[in-house]
Amino acid sequence: MVWARVGVLATLLATACAAIQEYTFTVSEATITPDDYARPGALIVNGQYPGPKIEVNTGDIVRVTVNNNLTTQCPIPAGGSYTYEFSTEGQSGTYWWHSHYMSQYVDGILGPLIIHNATAESQVLPYDEELVISLSDWYHTPAPSLVTHYLSRSSKGEEPTPDNALINGKMNNGCKLYVPPGTSCNPNATLSEFTFVPGKKYRLRLINTSAFANFHFSIDNHTLTVIEADGTDIKPLTVDRIPINVAQRYSVVVKANQKPQGYYMRAQIDIPCAAGGDVGKPAVSLATALVNYQGGANTFNGSVNKKDHLIDCQDLDYKVLRPYYAQNPPSHPSQLVTLNFGFQLDPNTAIKYAYINNQTYMANFTNPTLLNIWSNQLQLSGDQYIININNAQWVDLLLTNNDASEHPFSFPRPHILRFGNPLRRDTSTIPPTGWTYLRFLTDNPGVWALHCHIQGQMEAGLSVQIVENPAAIRRLPIPADNLALCSYPYKQVTKRHHP
Known part of the structure; x- marks a missing residue:
């Protein structure tokens, strides 16, 4: 299922006066070479990896028609199409769209989603141009095989280790890494390149689209001024490097104020967070790209990596990431939900x-939970872990990590509030044996997944469904195209009477 992260929650908010921005995505399988190795089984959109950028203004209606040329199963059947439509009213910032069916996004079904708000953006920190920078780990083995191995006895519960790291889908050194038998590798891959004009300010929209890797991002000899975190405008904060975990996004402003020459852009995998993989730490833990000054010397001599200290396996301190536009949560929530998570061996x-x-x-x-609730089906599956919250109310959520590894938890709900500041973001890193505390308003009826965004761990069951206002869900006008999407039993669902 190809799913825009803000798409589901905004489906019912369309307004008649908004501009409609239309896109067509064709998903297919191909062999691609992002890092020298000719990787079969990659999933590409419109012939490219990463996929096309969706770029709109706040308030626009986005209409995306997805044509599935894969030989796969539902939700979008092989050879079928489906159109997603959602409003961006009340939202702006840096997001990404990606498949959330099994592990498809790891193989390539993903891309940036940028929602502009010219009025708000101009107030935070002016800049001249902007660039989208996607950071990703990369595997030479197709994701279905990795998941099968991970969910087996032989893995002992250790995640597959990435073979490489990419910036905007490019890196080299692939031939020096693991190359599956019977496949080819030619050492001719190039790095991503960016041109800076001296004196200009650049907004870099950083997106971590990895399956596993937490990165530390930097540009040699330059500072980064943070102005956005996960769609929330931030009071400018200048740092040398920034940690960015799976599914997180940041915008940073970089001024081209150094000696005109070449400098390295770096995305360093946070090794202590990745060292638990099934073959130890990644063979290549650093992705690089080239930043060239226009008219500058053709040299990288003097390009010096930053040496500041970042705490491993943790986000930037939320107490220093202060929202530019303040929103104060109520002092007394209506409900507290406590969740403790970890890993155990299945005794069978x-x-x-x-x-x-x-x-x-x-x-x-x-039997999707949303359609089960909408159609008043009574047999909700016990292995879905569903938390029902009736009516609109403020809810506190305490997540406690009983595992020795960090976990980036995503919850695609607007205005999640972290205490102490409060910082609003949708993906928060829970440190090893640590915890995080969130507050959110349940004002959008639907079924929302709260899950770890490390892909293998989500496949292992690290997810919970939060159902907001089941009674309102039963009144939703679910489109017929959605009900008829596949030939599964819910296609013939008869909506039961509900008092």
């Missing part, structure tokens, strides 16, 4: 699964 299979409050999530593609 000896496979390590993730558990939240002693329940592990298993995706059910034949």
Whole structure:
């Protein structure tokens, strides 16, 4: 299922006067060479990886028609199409769209989603141009094989280790790494390149689209001024490097004020967070790109890596990331939800699964929770881990990590509030044996996934569904195209009477 992160929550907010921005995505399988190695089984959109950029203004309606040329199963059947439509009213910032069916985004079904708000952006910190920078780990083995291995006894619960790291889908050194037998590798890959005009200020929209890797991002000899985190405008904060975990986004402003020559852009995998992989630390842990000054010397001599200290496996301190536009949460929430998570061996299979409050999530593609609730079906699956919250109210959520590794948890709901500042973001890193505390308003009826965005761990069950206002869900006008998307049983659902 190709899913824009803000798309589902905004579907019912369309306004008649908004501009409609239309896109057509064709998904297909191909062999691509982002890092020298000719990687078969990659999934590309419109013939490219990363996929096309969606770029709109706040308030626009986005209409994306997806044509599925894969030989896969539902939600979008092989050879079929489906059109997503959603409003961006009340939202702006840096996002990304990606498939959330199994592990497809790891193989390439992803791309940036940029929502501009010219009025708000101009107030925070002016800049001259902007660039989208995607950071990603990369695997020479197709994701389905990686997931099969991970969810087996032989993995002992250790995630597959990335073979490489990419900036905007490019890196080299692939031939020096693991190359599966019977495949080819030619050492001719290039690095991503960016041109800076001396004196200009550049907004870099950073997006971590990895399956596993947490990065430290920097540009040699330059500082980064943070102005956005996960769609929230931030009071300018200048740093040398910035940590960015899976699914997180930051905008930083960089001034081209150094000696005109070449400098290295770096995305360094946070090794202590990745060292638990099944073959130890990644063979290549650094992705680089080239920043060339227009008219500058053709040299990288004097390009010096930053040496400041960042705390491993943690986000930037939320107490120093202060929203530019303040929103104060109520002092007394209506409900507290406490979730404790970790990993355990299944006594029957000896496979390590993730558990939240002693329940592990298993995706059910034949009976989606949203349609079960909408159609008043009574047999909600016990392995879906569903938390029902009735009516609109402020809810506190305490997530406690009983694992020795960090976990970037995503919750695609607007205005999630972290305390102490409060910082509003949708993806928060929970440190090893640590915790995080969130507050959010349940004012958007639907089924929302709160999950770890490390892909293998989500496949292992590290997810929970939060259902907002089930009674309102039953009144939603779900489109017929959605009900008819596949030939699964819910296509013939008969909506039961509900008092």
